[in-house]
Amino acid sequence: MNNENSVQETLSWKEFMKVEMRVGTIISAEGFPEVRNPAYKLIVDFGPLGTRKTSAQITKLYSPEELVGQQVIAVVNFPPKQIANIMSECLVMGAVDGKEVTLIKPGKKVENGMRVG
Numbered sequence: 001m002n003n004e005n006s007v008q009e010t011l012s013w014k015e016f017m018k019v020e021m022r023v024g025t026i027i028s029a030e031g032f033p034e035v036r037n038p039a040y041k042l043i044v045d046f047g048p049l050g051t052r053k054t055s056a057q058i059t060k061l062y063s064p065e066e067l068v069g070q071q072v073i074a075v076v077n078f079p080p081k082q083i084a085n086i087m088s089e090c091l092v093m094g095a096v097d098g099k100e101v102t103l104i105k106p107g108k109k110v111e112n113g114m115r116v117g
Contacts, residue, residue, distance in 0.1 A: 020077040021093065021116035022046050023106055029064035034084035040064060041086060044074060047113030052076065052089035058101045073104045073116055 024044035032039045038059040045051050054074070058067075074090040081088045094101035 017117065018077075019075060021073050022049065022076050023071055023110050023112060023114045023116065024052070024074055024090075025069065025071050025112050026067045027051065029062075029067040031064065032084065032086075040067065042067070042092065044072065044090060044092070045112050046074075046076060046090075047111060049076060049113050053086055054088045054090050054092055055083045055086065056092045056094070056101070058092075058094065058103060060100050061102060070103070071106050071109060071112075073106070 024046040026042055027045045028043035029040050032041045032055055035055060037057050039055045039057045040059060040062075042054050042056055043051050044054065052074070073093045075093065076090045078091055093104040095104060
């Protein structure tokens, strides 16, 4: 069964620990008209890890103004990926329901760069 509501594959703890998810604060969010699907260009501050650029298809539920200052969870150890005219340096995590993406965030403010695991 290959359906997005089923568990695809079991990972070992060692494999899971390779995925480096960190908390960061969005410091910049702007429209990204160069991409096919509506998205924003984001710059996220990960504290001691510095800032990282990315693109996020979250335009249906969020405006750029409300994103700035919000903390998010992102994977920071994927290789950089070219998306239109920017090099994406992290993957902001979200719950996907059809075409809408709801950001995954800490329940309370924590230090930027804190590891999730």
